[in-house]
Amino acid sequence: MAASGQDALLRVEHLSMRFGGLTAIGDLSFTAARNDITAIIGPNGAGKTTVFNCLTGFYKPTEGSVILTHEDGKQFLLERMDDFRISQQAKVARTFQNIRLFAGMTVLENLMVAQHNTLMRASGFTVTGIFNSPTYARANREAIEFSEHWLEKAGLVDRADDAAGELPYGDQRRLEIARAMCTKPVLLCLDEPAAGLNPRESEDLNGLLLNIRNEQKIAILLIEHDMSVVMGISDHIVVLDYGVKISDGSPAEIRSDPAVIRAYLGVEDEEEAEVVVERAVAAVAKKPAGKKVAAKKPPARKKGGRK
Amino acid sequence: MAAAPKSNDVKTEARPLEAAAIAKDVLFTAILAFIILGPILGLKTFAISGSLALEQRWGLVAVFAAIAAAGRLAYHLLVWQKPQARPSKAASASFLPAISFGKYLVPVVLILAIALPFLPGVDRRVVDLAILILTYIMLGWGLNIVVGLAGLLDLGYVAFYAVGAYAYALLATIYLPAWFGDGIVPWAFFITLPIAGILAALWGVILGFPVLRLRGDYLAIVTLAFGEIVRVILINWSDFTGGPAGIGGIPRPSFFGLPFTDGEGGFAAFFGLDFKPIHRIIFLYYVILVLALLTNFVTMRLRRLPVGRAWEALREDEIACRSLGINTTSTKLTAFAIGAMFAGFAGSFFATRQGFVSPESFVFLESFIILAVVVLGGLGSQIGVVIAAIVIIGAFEVFRELNFLKAVMPAGFDPVQYRMLAVGAALVLIMRWKPRGFVTRREPSVVLKEKKAISTDLVAEGHG
Known part of the structure; x- marks a missing residue:
């Protein structure tokens, strides 16, 4: 209604x-x-x-x-x-009619890019991140866990380290949704x-x-x-x-x-x-x-x- | 169903050409080579008492046409005669040792690079060449951030190199002594290095702003124009930059305050060594080695940070980036700025090594060579840049050494004059067989379970 x-x-x-x-x-x-x-x-x-x-x-x-x-x-x-x-x-997150994945990056990397803003803050806008500060290391680990959570929901855990462009069409559709969800x-x-x-x-x-x-x-x-x-x-x-x-x-x-x-x-x-x-x-x-x-x-x- | 294997058989069973057909093909090759090379090699102009005269060298053309024909014949007899096996499991199996070889390649090359000045048979010329190659490796790694990772085609990269070089030249010869007295001069390089990097990064941002909305070909043209603008300003702003005459007498680097001079207070005397001019060259070699390794370390680290992933995502799909909340403006500007910063460092090093800078050193050809190093190495690949820099810069220099060719070739043949032709031909051939560069595998920046290299066929080249 x-x-x-x-x-x-x-x-x-x-x-x-x-x-x-x-x-x-x-x-x-x-x-x-x-x-x-x-x-x-x-x-x-x-x-x-x-x-x-x-x-x-x-x-x-x-x-x-x-x-x-x-x-x-x-x-x-x-x-x-x-x-x-x-x-x-x-x-507000969105997907596209003609799938727009980062084809040359792995499935996991696609989801990590979606958490860019959280990670950017954790890495001190790159300044502290370049020395692998504890804050960034922890945020990075959490981001990977969060990605894994959505990979499980989308049924893509086994393909996490494959290039997104290699996935079959249906998987790419689900990955795009998972990626949008990773922006919380x-x-x-x-x-x-x-x-x-x-x-x-x-x-x-x-x-x-x-x-x-x-x-x-x-x-x-x-x-x-x-x-x-x-x-x-x-x-x-x-x-x-x-x-x-x-x-x-x-x-x-x-x-x-x-x-x-x-x-x-x-x-x-x-x-x-x-x-x-x-x-x-x-x-x-x-x-x-x-x-x-x-x-x-x-x-x-x-x-x-x-x- | 039954027809399928049959047609397969026809494909794998390569049909060797008949002798007559081979002869025809070889003859055609020779004629074609003669026609193409005729104007290039056959006609030579020279000045005689104020006017131009033409020298005809058809014999030389015939020699080259014969070489082309012989090569074609060799191809017929050796390569095309064999039934062509499809690249199958056998081929990929033979690739495996190459991977494990690659694992040892990096440490071996690194140790070689560190030990190079002390290896037997290594003289000043070799170290000089190594310095030149390392400079291009560093520039290649810097440009790799902009072109390889962020996918922004930059044809004006040499402008930032020039900014770094002039920043050091002007600060070290005029401003630092004026502000702090002459005592500062031995330290000028180490003081100016970060300033040159910051200035170049600033210019990177200045270039970045107007080109943010441009993509692909348009971006390439504007960056090309930017490179030329910087060069033309250097030529015409004579009061400040010295104009076409450039700036000379730039202080050479000191060993952290100890000058490389003979006698009291010099590097050699301090360490109780015999004075040798090569000490300074070796020191320069280590400076550029450290700078290059720093560039590499920072780039590798940035790739694993959100900013590096955002660069690569930008190369793959800018619209998707924006839909994920990535500020593409600042992402592009950081790529330009960091890439430019490393060019500034390299420029500063160039100035101290040469002791002289002029606009002549920052022509478009330099931008092109750096871009060729990046593209030939494989966009985004760090080790590819090393290989490509050694191949391209090495090839330029090797042609100076090919004096034995003079004995074989007709009189008046000078191999040095053919080096651009040969390097150009080599680039075309390499791009024909390795269209994505030497290294066609992309390393993922983060791994969940098992690290798998990604074929760069999937990787976008970026559209600006």
Whole structure:
């Protein structure tokens, strides 16, 4: 359910992003509650990744504000912060649609880089660290232990000393999530974590994400096309089309919202739409894991994707 | 299914060329070599009574074309004739001894380096060459931080070398004696060394700021321009830098206050040795050895610190770095500053060794040679830099010694004139066979259970 204003971890208010004449996001408002998995779905080019880039500082939004509230009441206006400060101070971590690992570094090194800021302080900004001060040595040991903890969760302990670029695709996806978790975030933004995974891997991913939410008490913001993931684990779904929010609610509400079906299947004829809605609902209801029910773009849709 | 092994057989069974085809290929090689080398070797201009005249040396071209043809023929008969076995388990097995050999290589080289001045048959020329090579090793290690670790292509590295050299030259000849009297001069080198390093680091940051947003080719062009700007300023700011004439009479280093002079109060007299000019050279050798080892030690240590890992992560993927909360601005600036600092140390050493600095010493070719040392050694590899510096600088010098070639080649052949050509050709060939440099393994900076070297095929080269 949409969280009430007070309890919200993340409040996006009237967010707009224009590139020249193109409005990628138009007046988008939604909230993400603490300890919830919030999914953002929508057809290709709906502006989902643009929303992520605005939240994590890679784009500066044209209008609107993004407010993150920590549990202790500390507020951050993300739209005004540099990208690296959003991760460093506001504690928002993200992954990328096209995996961005440090391919030539080992799996463990990837996780150590994610703990850069903690280690940097412990190493006295390199000055004392160069003499291997006890503080740094201890922080380094703890960082390795913390990395190992996340390697276990991601099932990658055996590959810790292999180059990240050598891992199979599914492992790379999980490593990227583990790396984001090593920054100790309060909000984890995942951009299509299940893309390219087989049904089994995507099942594992669901387990990992639920574990992050339930045990670590960390909220997740998710962009996903794979409906088995979206419907299976999210508490709250926001649907975008052409940069505009067309629906917002629990998975059950979204499933039966005609506007959503229309956006996905591009059907304009009302009668035909109803038929398609019924079929889609049936498909989602008895979904075999991993079937991409709604990701397919039908020919009726007029405009091409934009990223 | 059945077809697969068959097609494999066809592949492994190399078809030796027919004799006629070989002859044709060899002839083609000879003609091609003749055409390519014709303008380079065949025509020589020389000045005669104020005008240029042309000397034709087709015989020389024919000799080289014949060498090329013979090489091609040898390749046909010796290499391509054999069925080419795929590099398989046998090949990787033969690589194993190389690894354990590599383990002993470093201490052996280190001991050799320390003992070098006292080895039999080592005279002043050898020590001089060793000093030159060590200077390039140090510069290579310094540039390795910027190019190899942080992945920022810097074509103007020599500018920081120049800053260090001029910092020492100006401070030691003018400012230190003016401020503290002449008594300071024997100590000038040790006082100025850190100052030169700091000044060079400062210039590293000054260069770093405008180029923070540039990547790849654009970064290379701006750093190249920066190197030229520094050189042009050195030429034109005559009041301060001495202009094209440079600065002479730079104090030579003393043995911690004891000058290397004959007679009372000198190094030799103090230690009861016979005075020999080589003492100073040997001392210089140890100074640069210590400086180079310090550079190496600091770099190796930094790699294991968060800042070093951030440099490498920056080389791999800058956007991912920012998403993990790494301040890429300060990370890049520290890479520029620390790399530049070591160039400043090396420049300071250069000035005291030469006793004379001028803008001539800091041309683009120097930047290029240092970059070639880093790239040839394998980006990011410390031992690779050592190998590459010995190969490149050694090759330059070896060509001065090849006098026996004069006897074999036609009259007027001077091997020294061909050294740039030969070194250039060698670089092309090495890059053809070892495109990622001599050392193609990256050592991980932290290990959980078992240390595994990473093939540099996976490692990004950095995009600026």
